[in-house]
Amino acid sequence: MSSNSSAIEVRGLLKSYSNHVAVAGIDLDVKKGEIFALLGPNGAGKTTTVEILEGYRYRDGGSVSVLGVDPADTDVRAWRNRIGIVLQSTKDAADLTVEEAISHFAGYYSHPRNVDEVINAVGLNEKRKAKGEQLSGGQRRRLDVALGILGNPELLFLDEPTTGFDPEARRAFWDLIRQLKSDGTTILMTTHYLDEAEALADRLAVMTDGKILEVSTPTLLGGRARAKARVSWSENGKSNLELTDSPTQFVNQLSVRIGGEIQDLSVSRPNLEDIYLEMIGEKV
């Protein structure tokens, strides 16, 4: 079933827990070499979906192919050698140093990356002798990422990778992810941060209640490209707002009418977060 251009192919995926449906029959395609973001509120079924793809959970129905392999197959060592996983939150290896943990796990893979390179790539060089328990939240997350990319994976799963990062660490992390992409790594990520999805994702899907609402690109999601621009300004002490398809023309006319500097002028398009909240708001 798997075509050569797909890293992940999912058809009709179903998963229920006791009497609650977590994933209600979704289709998903992730192309080789792309960064794909899965968005959605808590409880939407993102983590369940990702954990089925990672081979952690068994599905109730549908078909799944990840790098041409069904993750539910029993003998998956060779397959695991080709994927990298960054789980949502971890606290293991607390009594190992960054260096010890990374060099140990490197021994699990057929073609691991160079340990020093990985430590540098995630920016933990100054912390290489620090134990897991001595790292800050963001540093700990970078250790997780280091362990995820250590095996030179063709496909990397990132489950909420930058939770707890400060803005600077987040920017540095984005650069690392872009670097991985340019090396040819396919990336499937979940995130709560819409700016992160916008900055990184080639395509994204919005999930609520176990279903996928839309698969699109950050610029086209939810009809964002067609959405009206908001022009706001102040005039005679009152603030005004106009929604328009032709903001340039509108501002031109406004400028002619007022004949000078327009007070508090701002022209904006809805950002990804506005679109996303509108989409999931419809469902809530």
Add this chain to the structure above:
Amino acid sequence: MSQSKLPSTLKIGVSRGFLELKQFFRQRESVVFTLLFPVLLLLIFGSVFKDEIAPGVTFSQYFVAGMIASGLVNTGFQQLAITIPMERDDGTLKRLRGTPAPASSYFIGKIILVFVSMSIQVILLLIFGVLLYGISLPSDGAHWLTFIWVMLLGLISSTLLGIAFSSVPKSGRGASAVVSPIVIILQFFSGVFFVFTQLPTWMQNFAAIFPLKWLTQGMRAVFLPDSFAAQEVAGSWELGKIALLLGAWSVAGFFLALKTFRWEK
């Protein structure tokens, strides 16, 4: 990418063993609790109860043999049944499952950890037993052979049952409270803290179901004079029965471990 290029199960297992040991010795509580506590018990009990329980055999000597047997249960069963649930809680197991390392490598690592900590434990107890309580090391090959096979069967059954029992505690934090009382009760019932033949019959019968009673008896066969065999329940060391019971528990432990082992909560 073919599987043949992957590091072997054994190679990963051995590297896990070294990692487990490194982590073990970094946790001061585990070193104290697992290794030094039994030595402390030996010093306390051995100094308090010095009476002869048979001609030429003091209770201290009887107790040393029992504590060595207990050491096999402490470092195998108790250690694993407590630490594996903790590793399930902190995500160690989940991370491992997401890598190409097979489950068997994890178990090989545990066996190495148990083997090393068990050996240190037994050596410490032997040193104190010999220096302070007049235990003598076996002087002939037959006794050493008994020592080796009792140790090995103890290692195997204790490790496998520890892995199997690790599925019982609901959380890592509660594991110690579930596991430790079982071990302590078994120690009271199995001829560690008291002379086995002086216990009520129902207690003896109950203890005879579990491995510890047979391990203590095996260690007595190694470290007490042969004349003491007459003081045992059956009037002999029952070496064949010891081998059979420990073997049966090993097999049961193997299948239980396979059946019940869980990577996640």
